[in-house]
Amino acid sequence: MPYDPSAFPPFAVTVDLVVLTVRRHALCALAVRRGEPPFQGRWALPGGFVRADEDLSQAAARELAEETGLCAHGPAAPAQDNGAHLEQLATYGDPERDPRMRVVSVAHLALAPDLPAPRAGGDASNARWAPVEELLQQGGYGRDGEPMAPLAFDHAQILADGVERARSKIEYSSLATAFCPSEFTVGELRRVYEAVWGVALDPRNFHRKVTGTPGFLVPTGGTTTRQGGRPAQLFRAGGATLLNPPMLRPEV
Amino acid sequence: MPYDPSAFPPFAVTVDLVVLTVRRHALCALAVRRGEPPFQGRWALPGGFVRADEDLSQAAARELAEETGLCAHGPAAPAQDNGAHLEQLATYGDPERDPRMRVVSVAHLALAPDLPAPRAGGDASNARWAPVEELLQQGGYGRDGEPMAPLAFDHAQILADGVERARSKIEYSSLATAFCPSEFTVGELRRVYEAVWGVALDPRNFHRKVTGTPGFLVPTGGTTTRQGGRPAQLFRAGGATLLNPPMLRPEV
DNA sequence: GTGTTTATCGTCAGGAAGACGACTATGATC
DNA sequence: GATCATAGTCGTCTTCCTGACGATAAACAC
Numbered sequence: 286m287p288y289d290p291s292a293f294p295p296f297a298v299t300v301d302l303v304v305l306t307v308r309r310h311a312l313c314a315l316a317v318r319r320g321e322p323p324f325q326g327r328w329a330l331p332g333g334f335v336r337a338d339e340d341l342s343q344a345a346a347r348e349l350a351e352e353t354g355l356c357a358h359g360p361a362a363p364a365q366d367n368g369a370h371l372e373q374l375a376t377y378g379d380p381e382r383d384p385r386m387r388v389v390s391v392a393h394l395a396l397a398p399d400l401p402a403p404r405a406g407g408d409a410s411n412a413r414w415a416p417v418e419e420l421l422q423q424g425g426y427g428r429d430g431e432p433m434a435p436l437a438f439d440h441a442q443i444l445a446d447g448v449e450r451a452r453s454k455i456e457y458s459s460l461a462t463a464f465c466p467s468e469f470t471v472g473e474l475r476r477v478y479e480a481v482w483g484v485a486l487d488p489r490n491f492h493r494k495v496t497g498t499p500g501f502l503v504p505t506g507g508t509t510t511r512q513g514g515r516p517a518q519l520f521r522a523g524g525a526t527l528l529n530p531p532m533l534r535p536e537v
Numbered sequence: 538m539p540y541d542p543s544a545f546p547p548f549a550v551t552v553d554l555v556v557l558t559v560r561r562h563a564l565c566a567l568a569v570r571r572g573e574p575p576f577q578g579r580w581a582l583p584g585g586f587v588r589a590d591e592d593l594s595q596a597a598a599r600e601l602a603e604e605t606g607l608c609a610h611g612p613a614a615p616a617q618d619n620g621a622h623l624e625q626l627a628t629y630g631d632p633e634r635d636p637r638m639r640v641v642s643v644a645h646l647a648l649a650p651d652l653p654a655p656r657a658g659g660d661a662s663n664a665r666w667a668p669v670e671e672l673l674q675q676g677g678y679g680r681d682g683e684p685m686a687p688l689a690f691d692h693a694q695i696l697a698d699g700v701e702r703a704r705s706k707i708e709y710s711s712l713a714t715a716f717c718p719s720e721f722t723v724g725e726l727r728r729v730y731e732a733v734w735g736v737a738l739d740p741r742n743f744h745r746k747v748t749g750t751p752g753f754l755v756p757t758g759g760t761t762t763r764q765g766g767r768p769a770q771l772f773r774a775g776g777a778t779l780l781n782p783p784m785l786r787p788e789v
Numbered sequence: 790g791t792g793t794t795t796a797t798c799g800t801c802a803g804g805a806a807g808a809c810g811a812c813t814a815t816g817a818t819c
Numbered sequence: 820g821a822t823c824a825t826a827g828t829c830g831t832c833t834t835c836c837t838g839a840c841g842a843t844a845a846a847c848a849c
Contacts, residue, residue, distance in 0.1 A: 293549045294587075295549070296548045297548070338632050379593075510845090742807065744829090766815060
């Protein structure tokens with residue numbers, strides 16, 4: 286078929302972000318309140334249009350910086366540089382997903398260490414970290430007693446897919462360190478796994494496992510007592526990105 | 538921001554397909570020859586524009602049917618129904634990836650049993666199954682001595698990503714059965730793993746492993762000698778989609 | 790000091806996987 | 820028909836990993 290601009294329908298292309306972090310032992314996602322219709326006043330995932338001269342990953346990194354100030358790095362993550370991990374998640378293109386027009390959204394997944402309060406165009410009341418289970422439950426009430434409407438558009442599905450990706454990916458990759466500050470203890474890393482998977486892990490077996498996996502953790506020599514109790518060794522993320530053997534998520 | 542159609546740039550959205558199969562002990566992909574510029578005469582992945590009222594997965598299934606006649610089913614695959622497995626792979630949106638205009642392509646991965654010769658709009662000379670290593674090598678010569686130009690657009694990258702997805706996914710899912718006919722032997726399944734991974738596997742350990750994984754294989758009661766040698770039991774794919782424990786890809 | 794908390798080391802039993810021997814049941818060849 | 824080649828299937832043995840859990844260590848609160 287020759288080139289004919291009328292031969293294909295025009296689409297709007299957006300990026301939406303599932304930004305995850307661990308706060309107070311819970312897996313949380315960044316949500317922003319919509320200021321305009323459709324779904325005005327409802328919570329949604331941050332995102333925006335891809336610009337004409339931008340790659341998809343560039344657009345995602347730009348949106349991430351606008352919403353959180355984080356500097357992104359790609360899936361082939363180098364050692365911890367205090368930026369966020371960013372990778373493409375999936376693309377959502379149901380013809381009915383946006384009532385205004387045909388929008389295809391390329392969702393991205395970002396993993397970040399615990400951060401100060403989010404900003405959404407400088408307006409803190411319109412952005413927040415919320416536990417993912419709170420965002421995903423239908424028709425419940427939030428921690429502040431406010432009735433929780435479901436997320437706008439198909440963002441509940443996107444969030445669920447992002448959470449599932451994160452849950453499975455920390456099994457066989459060193460991605461869990463993306464939730465930690467640049468230096469962290471084995472216990473802090475264990476609490477990340479416990480928060481993301483929602484299970485309790487044996488501290489002794491976990492310690493043996495992560496310290497025994499080559500390339501996962503590199504000791505810095507320092508220690509800390511910020512968690513209370515006996516001082517713990519500090520580590521930073523090692524060069525390995527794939528864990529062999531993988532961490533095993535307990536059954537059920 | 539209020540709804541303003543001029544506020545976002547228009548994109549063309551396409552689906553491209555990585556269709557994989559195993560033929561003659563080699564992992565092969567479906568390639569079609571381009572009939573028009575750009576990249577006229579070069580090999581490319583099959584694909585086409587998403588229609589105005591179509592979901593992305595619908596568009597991918599339609600393209601797959603047009604190129605191969607296969608009926609697709611989704612990632613939550615039911616028991617083997619002789620259709621192809623189809624899942625979304627990733628989305629490619631570099632501003633320069635198509636010289637004509639801004640095109641975002643949602644690549645999909647399809648896995649199919651060995652098939653009769655492909656058809657591309659009824660023209661067999663413009664479609665073929667080619668070993669993936671042949672399609673991915675730069676500047677070599679094909680099996681027929683014809684010089685091999687690289688695949689059109691960024692299709693070499695898409696194909697490489699699809700192959701890597703298939704290689705890793707047969708580790709922890711029962712997807713390898715999507716390469717087999719509805720009834721198959723343990724040896725045939727092993728040859729699928731060997732072709733996709735490009736390694737030799739121990740027949741005895743492989744047999745113990747797959748027959749011992751609950752839900753992976755169910756015996757049909759029949760036997761076959763189509764591979765020569767002692768008759769082998771026939772199986773069909775069981776209900777399990779995730780393998781626990783996973784198959785282990787041997788180290789390099 | 791005593792108790793609490795967290796970190797870290799060690800032990801032991803059960804299971805999974807790699808290496809590989811042995812046996813079985815076909816078709817092909819002489 | 821005997822022999823051989825080819826595949827398939829069952830066992831064994833050793834090694835490694837994991838889960839369960841006891842024990843010790845080093846901080847802080849009182």
